Amino acid sequence: MPDSRFHTRAGPFTLAVLAAAAAAELHASADPDAVIEDVAPLDAAGRHDLSFLDNPRYLAAFEASGAGACVVSPRHADRAPPGMALLLSRRPYMSYARIAQSFYPSAQPEPGIAPTAVIAETARVGEGCRIDASAVIEDGAEIGRRCVIGANAVIGHAVQIGDDVTIGPCAVLSHCVVGDRVYIYRGVCIGQEGFGFAPDAAGHVAVPQLGRVVIGDDAQIGANSTIDRGSGGDTVVGPDCWIDNLVQIAHNVELGRGVVMVAQAGIAGSSTIGDQVMIGGQTGIIGHLSVGAGAQIAGQSGVTRDVPSGEKWGGRPAVPIGQWHRQTVSLSRLARRRARDHE
């Protein structure tokens, strides 16, 4: 059960209500009026809790679970323990997300400006915002409605922020335009100069970085990630992108819609990433290339040339995933043969 000091629960709800929220089908044997009080992981759930099975790795935990109800794919329904009410969904994780949002809805911020917040006279803050302690909003910045600006965050000169945006504590934004419903996590740095200089042994010469960062609606940028502004033209994070922690996005990179980047990945300057591309953790993508829409790049890859739309690539340098697996197997056999020959 979530710690009530940190998480405030709504409900309870009947199975019928939850099935509707989840766009799931209630199994014939389930009682639509049964009451569920909370969500919980399979191994911790009790008879008034709802859980979910998505990753088949957890089938055994599903079979042993004491959850009163569970969201599950129809193909795993017959593995359910007796007495568990089933909500059938072809997308159990999505259905669970909707149910968990019902129990733990995002709260509207309590509007208010902390006495220690520092807001420039020429800055504008929309109605319904919460500005936390020692947050700094510099001259000419414009904050939309119902935003939260976390403690000790810094919103630089002339930054534009849409409605319903959350900026985490100690995040620093400058030279950027941010859409609606964006979530910038704590410690994120957005809009600083890109890494642009003309190398010279007598002293590298800085190239002025004259662009901005533009962040689309509904994007999320994870803790301590860094996004540099364009050198000329903009760095763009498309709508609905999900960026994890400690990610680096260099100047003039353009991410399409819905791009996912897992923690510690990085993209060098001027590369273009298509819609719905998935980039694994610790992957690096060099500069000036293109990854087509829907491509998937495995974790820890090194992408050094264009990736066609829809393909799965992996390895260093990255190649189509089948080829990478063959490389891995080939190397493994070669090494085993070598070991045998030396016995």
Place this chain on the structure above:
Amino acid sequence: MPDSRFHTRAGPFTLAVLAAAAAAELHASADPDAVIEDVAPLDAAGRHDLSFLDNPRYLAAFEASGAGACVVSPRHADRAPPGMALLLSRRPYMSYARIAQSFYPSAQPEPGIAPTAVIAETARVGEGCRIDASAVIEDGAEIGRRCVIGANAVIGHAVQIGDDVTIGPCAVLSHCVVGDRVYIYRGVCIGQEGFGFAPDAAGHVAVPQLGRVVIGDDAQIGANSTIDRGSGGDTVVGPDCWIDNLVQIAHNVELGRGVVMVAQAGIAGSSTIGDQVMIGGQTGIIGHLSVGAGAQIAGQSGVTRDVPSGEKWGGRPAVPIGQWHRQTVSLSRLARRRARDHE
């Protein structure tokens, strides 16, 4: 000699006192009443300084050192220059640590609350704490005794912190419970939502992250590292874990006791790491797997399956270390043969 503007020295001490502190044996030729004034590296130490030899790479520096005294393994004692007093220890680095702690003890914080600190009325701060300028402690947070909360750090709603804890400047904590004697470095982010969403081309759907981060006694978390809270259940960092800078720990990861993670390593969601595991720098561990107690993972590895207790693994994908070395050698030979064939 350490810069006295930054480091305050105690002492001097006699060799007898230092040998006792170090659990080392004073060599027969050494004068137990000789006075040592400071510690210093081998190449900078003078006759009133104590140094140490641990890594045999520095044997030449040891032989040429002007240190008045040195902690050294018995097996290197005969390489000492004439006139150097020896403290013999089978664990020279440990012995040196104890001696350096004698000369440079951790100071108790001067208690006090900076006038610009912002502490919610419902927060509790134990006796003997030092709360630095513009630190923010939100409602319901509880801080133990003799803690230091650095300048501009943010302790979120209801966070629980034990005794003798140091939180660095600009660190941000929420949704977490922290043990005693923990050291959270500057810029660290703990307790933010994990990277959990149901992917959807029409807009990824956030999965509420309903857990916490629990950090055991004596743990250290390095600068700008990030630890996400559990999605349901907790993310756990066991007692005495040492985490270096820029490390990523995802939701529901569980680290046992004494785990070491070197800089820029990362662990994906729900993986379990046993006691005393050592994880090299820039290594990645994928989600939902298990690394057994005492295992050692080389730097820059990519762990994609369970690692048995006590084994050493390396490579991408990671394999037992002997196998990885054979792979490296095999590939190197193959490439050389290819070069020769093309001459």
Place this chain on the structure above:
Amino acid sequence: MPDSRFHTRAGPFTLAVLAAAAAAELHASADPDAVIEDVAPLDAAGRHDLSFLDNPRYLAAFEASGAGACVVSPRHADRAPPGMALLLSRRPYMSYARIAQSFYPSAQPEPGIAPTAVIAETARVGEGCRIDASAVIEDGAEIGRRCVIGANAVIGHAVQIGDDVTIGPCAVLSHCVVGDRVYIYRGVCIGQEGFGFAPDAAGHVAVPQLGRVVIGDDAQIGANSTIDRGSGGDTVVGPDCWIDNLVQIAHNVELGRGVVMVAQAGIAGSSTIGDQVMIGGQTGIIGHLSVGAGAQIAGQSGVTRDVPSGEKWGGRPAVPIGQWHRQTVSLSRLARRRARDHE
């Protein structure tokens, strides 16, 4: 055209003035009195804009550009579209940097100390400094002239900072000495304890970190990077080093002059990096080794032994670059042969 909310333009300038600033030769067909109003990327520039061609990958954009003037290498001059005025330079990117600096000069800071800044009585701040909101300058710190200390930055006890230095918002400095004209980006952590402990299953024992960080003139440290102080002796970042975002530099590392480290690279303790070394993104260098002056290390490499001066290395473990390419090709062929044999 750069967004005037974020970037303030000087000029206009004649081609003659710009050619002089750029140390470029005006092509015979160009009118030295023609007026240029701004700089812009090739694909966005109009007839009053100046652009540049450096990377041949953008030759097609150059041929199609509407820029009124362009800095270009003599060898690409004949590819220019009709009517474009050419500034010929053997170093087009350097020449462009100088011109862009003419249009967008760095502003001197407006001196002033924000009312919410917290400056210890024993700290010294030179003339002409700008100290932003809620910045904290602790006892005994010394800041030179014309520095900018960003909002919520923390300058620790006794830190020494030269003239014309910029410290970004939320950066945290302690135990360090910083030269002139240094740029520390937002979120950077400098001077914290290095990752030094004697491992022990009963509880790792901290080794006091008694050194400092010394940063030379004109160095740049990118957002959210971390530089640990020396354990005994100093961690050194030489003059004119350019360090990108999210880089880790461990205790006692020494970087020479002009070293370049791209994002997410890391160097383990006590390694020495020569002048003008270039280190690619996500590369790791293990501890206690030496990379000679002028060496270049490819991105995502793993350097595990000394690299001689002037050589190019790559791979994991890193080897001379030709060898690495042969390894990549050999592995690729081996995997293809394997695929064929299984058809």
